[in-house]
Amino acid sequence: MAIVVPRRWLGSALSLLVVSQASPLWANPTAEDALKLQPVQKDVEFDRPKETTGSSIKAEQVDGKTGWVVRDAAGTILRRFVDTNGDNLVDQWCYYSAGIEVYRDIDSNYDGKADQYRWLNTGGTRWGTDADQDGRIDQWKMISAEEVTSEVIRAIGERDANRFNRLLITADEVTSLGLGKSHSEEVTKIVGNATERFRAFLTDAKSPSATLVSTGNKLRWLQMGATLPGLLPAGSDGSTKDVMAYENVLAMVEADGKHEQIPVGTLVRVDNVWRLVDAPREAGEGGTIGVIIKGARGTAGGEGGSTGTPGTAAAPPDFAKKLEDIDNAIAKATPSDLPRLHAEKADLLEKIAEGSKDGERATWFKQMADTISVATQSGQFPEGVERLKKLAEKLLETDKEVGAIVQFRYLTANYYSEIQKPNANYPALQTAWLESLKKFVTDFPKADDVAEAILQLGIAEEFAGNEAGAKEWYGKGAAIATDVAPVKKAAGALARLNSVGKVLNLTGTTIDGKGQLNLSAYKGKIVVLHYWASWCQPFISDMPALRELQAKYAKDLVIVGANLDDNKDAALTFLKSNRLPWAHLWSEGGLDSGLANSLGVVTVPTVMLIDKQGRVVNRGISVGELDKEIGALQK
Numbered sequence: 001m002a003i004v005v006p007r008r009w010l011g012s013a014l015s016l017l018v019v020s021q022a023s024p025l026w027a028n029p030t031a032e033d034a035l036k037l038q039p040v041q042k043d044v045e046f047d048r049p050k051e052t053t054g055s056s057i058k059a060e061q062v063d064g065k066t067g068w069v070v071r072d073a074a075g076t077i078l079r080r081f082v083d084t085n086g087d088n089l090v091d092q093w094c095y096y097s098a099g100i101e102v103y104r105d106i107d108s109n110y111d112g113k114a115d116q117y118r119w120l121n122t123g124g125t126r127w128g129t130d131a132d133q134d135g136r137i138d139q140w141k142m143i144s145a146e147e148v149t150s151e152v153i154r155a156i157g158e159r160d161a162n163r164f165n166r167l168l169i170t171a172d173e174v175t176s177l178g179l180g181k182s183h184s185e186e187v188t189k190i191v192g193n194a195t196e197r198f199r200a201f202l203t204d205a206k207s208p209s210a211t212l213v214s215t216g217n218k219l220r221w222l223q224m225g226a227t228l229p230g231l232l233p234a235g236s237d238g239s240t241k242d243v244m245a246y247e248n249v250l251a252m253v254e255a256d257g258k259h260e261q262i263p264v265g266t267l268v269r270v271d272n273v274w275r276l277v278d279a280p281r282e283a284g285e286g287g288t289i290g291v292i293i294k295g296a297r298g299t300a301g302g303e304g305g306s307t308g309t310p311g312t313a314a315a316p317p318d319f320a321k322k323l324e325d326i327d328n329a330i331a332k333a334t335p336s337d338l339p340r341l342h343a344e345k346a347d348l349l350e351k352i353a354e355g356s357k358d359g360e361r362a363t364w365f366k367q368m369a370d371t372i373s374v375a376t377q378s379g380q381f382p383e384g385v386e387r388l389k390k391l392a393e394k395l396l397e398t399d400k401e402v403g404a405i406v407q408f409r410y411l412t413a414n415y416y417s418e419i420q421k422p423n424a425n426y427p428a429l430q431t432a433w434l435e436s437l438k439k440f441v442t443d444f445p446k447a448d449d450v451a452e453a454i455l456q457l458g459i460a461e462e463f464a465g466n467e468a469g470a471k472e473w474y475g476k477g478a479a480i481a482t483d484v485a486p487v488k489k490a491a492g493a494l495a496r497l498n499s500v501g502k503v504l505n506l507t508g509t510t511i512d513g514k515g516q517l518n519l520s521a522y523k524g525k526i527v528v529l530h531y532w533a534s535w536c537q538p539f540i541s542d543m544p545a546l547r548e549l550q551a552k553y554a555k556d557l558v559i560v561g562a563n564l565d566d567n568k569d570a571a572l573t574f575l576k577s578n579r580l581p582w583a584h585l586w587s588e589g590g591l592d593s594g595l596a597n598s599l600g601v602v603t604v605p606t607v608m609l610i611d612k613q614g615r616v617v618n619r620g621i622s623v624g625e626l627d628k629e630i631g632a633l634q635k
Contacts, residue, residue: 029057029068030057031052031055031056031057031070031071032052032055034057034068034070034079034081035048035049035052035055035070035078035079037079037093039093039095039103039105039117040105040114040117040130040135041103041105041117041128041135041137043154044095044102044103044119044123045097045102045123046095046096046097046102046103046123047078047095047096047097047098049072049078053073054072054073055070055071055072055073055078056070056071057069057070057071058071062080062082063537063538063541064541065082065083065084065086065541066082066083066086067080067081067082067083067090067092068080068081068090069081076096076098076099077096077099078096079093079094079095079096080092080094080096080101081093081094082094084540084541085110085544086544087110089110089112090107091106091107091108091110092104092105092106092107093105093114097122097123100121100122101120101121101123102119102120102121102122102123103117103118103119103120103123104117104118104120105117106118108574108577108578109577111133113133114130114133115129115130115131115133116128116129116130116141117129117130117137124144124147125142125143125144125147126140126142126143126144126147127140127141127142127143127272127535127570128140128141128143129141129573136162137166138166139166140166140167140273141272141273141534141567141569141570141573142272142273142535142567142570143167143272143273143274144274145224145226145229145246145249145267145269145274146223146224147274148167148264148267148274148275148276149221149224149249149250149251149264149267150221150224150251151163151166151167152164152167152251152262152264152276152280153219153220153221153251153253153262154221155167155198156201156202156213156219156262156280157218157219159202159213161195161198161199161202164195164198164276164279165195167275167276168191168194168195168275168276168277169187169191169268169270169275169276169277171188171191173270173275174187174188174191176270177239177241177243177268177270178234178239178240178241178243179232179237179238179239179243179292180236180237180238180239181238182237182238183237183238183239186291187277187291187292190277190278190291191277191278193278194276194277194278194279195279197278197279197281198279198280200279201213201279201280201281218255218256219253219254219255220253220254220255221251221252221253222252222253222254222259223252223331224249224250224251224252224264225249225250225251225252225261225327225328225330225331225332226246226248226249226250226331227246227247227248227327228367228370228371228374229244229245229246229269230244230245230246230247230292230293231243231244231245232244232245232292232293243268243269243292244268244269245266245267245268245269245291245292245293246266246267246268246274247265247266247290247291247292247293248263248265248266248290249263249264249265249266249267250262250263250264250328250331251264251280252331252332259332261328261331261332262280263280263281264276264280265277265278265279265280265281265291266278266290266291266292268291268292270567271565271566271567271568271569271570271590272565272566272567272570272590273567277291277292278291319348319351319352322348323345323348323349326341326344326345326348327345329341330342330345330380335380338375338380338381339380339381339382339383342371342372342375342380342381342384343381343383343387345371346368346371346372346384346387349364349367349368349371350365350368350391352364353365353368361399361402362401362402362405365391365395365402365405365406366402366405366406368391368406369388369391369405369406369409369410370409372384372387372388372409372413373388373409373410373412373413376388376413376416376417377412377413377416377417379420382417384413385410385413385414385417388406388409388410388413388414389410389414391406391410392406392407392410400444401447404440404443404444404447404448404449405447405448405449407440407444408440408444408447408449408452408453411433411436411437411440415429415432415433415436430460434456434457434460437453437456437457438457440453441453441454441457441476450480451477451480451482451484451486451487451490452486454473454476454477454480454486454490455473455474455477455486455489455490457473458470458473458474458477458490458493459493459602461473462493462497467497470493470497471494471497471498473490474490474491474493474494474497474600475490475494476490477489477490477491477494478490478491478494485592485597488594488597489592489596489597489600489602490600491597491600492596492597492598492599492600492601493599493600493601493602494600495598495599495600496599496600496601496608496619497600497619499599499608499616499619500616500617500618500619501615501616502615502616503520503613503614503615503616504519504529504608504610504614504615504616505518505519505520506518506519506529506598506599507519508562508585508586508587508595509585509586509587510583510584510585510586511563511568511571511572511575511584511585511586512572517560517583517585519560519610519614520614522558522560522614523612523613523614524612525556525557525558525612526553526556526557526558526609526610526611526612526630526633526634527557527558527559527560527609527610527614528546528549528557528558528559528560528607528608528609528610528626528630529560529562529607529608529609529610530546530559530560530561530562530605530606530607530623531561531562531563531564531596531601531604531605531606531607532561532562532563532564532604532605533563533564533565533571533590533604534563534565534570534571534573534574535565535570536604536605538604538605539604539605542605542623543578543580545623545624545626546559546580546623547579547580549623549626549627549630550581550582552627553630553634556612556630556634557630558582559582560582560583560584560585561580561582561583561584561585562584562585562586562595562601563584563585563586564590564591564593564595564596564601564604565586565590566589566590568586568588571584571586591604605623606620607620607621607622607623607626608620608621609621609626609629609630609633611633612633617629617633
């Protein structure tokens with residue numbers, strides 16, 4: 001049966017009991033018809049069952065919303081089509097792989113056409129918007145560094161300069177980085193020439209990459225090759241903010257069965273989005289090496305210099321080239337070769353660390369431990385856990401401070417490695433993980449990582465419903481005499497847990513930048529303080545109820561939003577498309593922002609209810625409970 005109704009299919013048949021204005025074709029949709037629908041974006045890996053016998057489609061409640069759910073004969077979900085705003089038309093088209101949602105088309109303005117596209121769970125992190133609804137992404141709201149390199153390869157394969165341009169950092173974003181004046185001008189100049197350089201990369205028939213480019217759609221991205229990201233700290237050359245960047249990134253590709261590499265250069269983080277600074281270059285070509293972090297050298301090769309994590313101690317000259325060669329080999333290696341190469345890199349880093357001066361020794365061992373831990377958690381170096389364990393045991397005999405650094409990374413790598421194993425016993429592993437953190441705190445009370453360990457213990461106790469235990473751990477974290485993020489978060493969480501019955505003094509900047517907001521200004525009103533983020537599905541489900549509450553209790557109720565998006569523009573775009581007509585606070589940093597840390601908020605949505613005297617009535621209420629509680633406060 002041909003599908004004659006495009007993206008608005010199912011129409012008002014989404015109403016479970018009432019079918020009005022629905023085409024007879026869709027009044028009783030079949031699973032076979034539903035499975036013929038395809039995502040707007042083509043590069044999506046999702047289940048496409050060849051055999052649909054036994055598949056079913058059923059109207060179900062999905063997070064309180066009405067939707068059609070398609071399942072195979074075994075009951076595994078294949079598709080989900082949802083009406084989120086109650087207008088009896090589908091506005092979310094969800095696609096699954098192995099029972100997990102991996103992609104979603106979204107109609108955020110409810111006009112019947114998808115204008116946002118999200119890759120989810122094992123499908124990735126990309127989130128693109130399509131303002132003109134032509135099926136092509138206009139802007140990225142979220143994209144990882146790895147996914148940027150894959151988009152670069154697609155742009156090369158399709159010879160699509162517009163697709164490449166969407167990945168470039170904008171002039172406003174360069175300004176937002178807070179780089180020093182001359183540094184900012186340098187980056188702006190490089191970016192300004194990037195499009196022409198990309199076109200030249202595509203059209204130069206004599207270039208070494210011409211053969212790769214000529215393969216077109218046969219060019220396939222495999223992985224990103226890079227050392228760990230580096231951090232340019234505030235105060236460097238006039239910078240006003242910390243800036244995170246990868247330097248000398250490679251994209252590993254396959255073309256006609258051969259593995260090759262394309263130097264992508266510098267990637268810099270702007271909120272939830274990683275951005276390109278320049279066009280891809282020929283292998284070995286000089287130019288924009290160390291654009292953000294000056295002097296950085298590494299996987300893209302070319303000149304000598306330091307290798308490994310940018311911003312760390314430089315490798316001695318006799319080891320630098322060996323490290324660079326190993327990094328290049330790792331970037332191009334097959335899965336079977338990776339364990340051996342990571343072991344070789346660990347051996348080399350250990351030699352550098354052992355031969356370093358006292359001031360650099362801890363730095364190199366930390367880099368070694370970080371490198372092994374990351375490789376282990378990514379599945380590239382299964383032997384890394386045992387390697388870290390033995391290294392920690394060895395160092396703890398001679399240098400407790402350095403040994404503690406490695407020990408914490410061993411504990412982390414071991415935990416995340418264990419929970420990824422088939423048939424993992426999650427409750428037992430969680431218990432063992434928490435016990436290991438407690439022992440770490442006891443054994444190394446002055447270690448750099450003890451604040452993070454204590455914060456994790458407090459969060460675990462709070463989520464388990466053990467308020468007394470959570471307060472105890474948060475209190476220990478807050479008492480640490482260092483000005484680091486875990487300490488601030490712990491102090492805020494303790495304040496939140498102790499807030500009931502107390503006046504909440506919260507001040508912040510509104511997201512529109514027009515001024516300061518102080519909760520004390522709403523004395524005489526009931527206040528709902530609602531921490532949210534545009535990527536949080538439960539919050540999106542809460543929106544209609546919040547609007548209803550505002551209308552019902554208009555004389556007595558004020559809602560104050562506290563947005564925890566990393567990307568301010570993502571939040572503003574969301575607010576533009578969704579009616580949330582109350583004040584919203586925002587500060588840079590997302591879940592690690594001052595706005596989040598002041599009350600130790602670690603998850604969204606978090607909702608607090610405040611009475612007319614400004615006192616906290618409930619510090620963790622659900623939106624579904626608000627109506628009853630507000631009514632009681634009115635009386």
